[in-house]
Amino acid sequence: MSITKTKGSSSKAQALPHRIRDQLRYEILTGALPAGTPLKQDALATRFQASRIPVREALRQLETEGLVAYHLNRGAVVIRMDVDQICELLDIRIALEGYAVRAAVPNMGRADLDMLESILREYDEADSVPRWAELNRRFHLALCAPANNTRLRRLIEEYGLNTDRYTHEMMSMATGKDGPQADHYRILEACRKQDGALAARLVEEHIIETKKNLVAMHRMRQEG
Structure with a gap:
């Protein structure tokens, strides 16, 4: 005993x-x-x-x-990160999440899709940057979870999504939440169609667009 x-x-x-x-x-x-x-x-x-x-x-x-x-x-x-460090982490997200989504989509059941949609509905109603960041984080983690790879999920969670507190603050000033949210719904639709290749490509393009806008916003701040 x-x-x-x-x-x-x-x-x-x-x-x-x-x-x-x-x-x-x-x-x-x-x-x-x-x-x-x-x-x-x-x-x-x-x-x-x-x-x-x-x-x-x-x-x-x-x-x-x-x-x-x-x-x-x-x-x-x-810690406070500079733009170059954030972009490096976004590059890691592109690689990790693209791979994870390709593996995840074939394993998605109705419960997974309902969870993703529920998160996006909450995102629609959210009215603060911290809340957008948290729901974005939940969406991306839920998107990758059906890959059923604990180590991969941990890498995405620990080394990729910690960019959210920076990117959402700057992106909210540049584009608001409508553009990124439209991307999220397109990704969800690809998941519903069981098109893993399309969903992965949309996720990669979504993160690349975030990176481009982040760099542009930083440049405008510097020039202004």
Whole structure:
């Protein structure tokens, strides 16, 4: 009996850094923790009712994902990316999501399609940039989930979609949500037709267009 209890405690201890990481990642991506926010280990340990060890591990994982950086005399801070770094991540998204969607579409059932449509309906009703970013993130993850590849999904989630907090802020000023949302519905329609090649191409073009508009918006800001 004592062995079982020890295993359970060990399992919970191993899961704690992941729970802390997931919550902090969500808050960073939705803008609740904006760029430049310090992430003090003592304060986080108190907040999550944990020791500094799982907090330190969670911050290390977020650093690996490019969401957090360590600065001398400041500790961990929510990172601010420049346009070149964002474009590099968008290139990764093009490769990863295109591959994932090709694999996902043949496996999509009615429940998957209904989930995608439900997310887009919420997107239609959303009226804030953080909400658009969160629903966009959910749509792209749900789109790739039927590929049934956990490692691929993790790569997409951790290294690709962390661009959303930047791209949606700038894109909302350039195009609003109507253009990207129209792309989403075209992608959904291709999924309904079980056309994986078309859905993948539309996803790739969607991200490429985001990249082009992001660079153009940045250039206009610099020139202005």
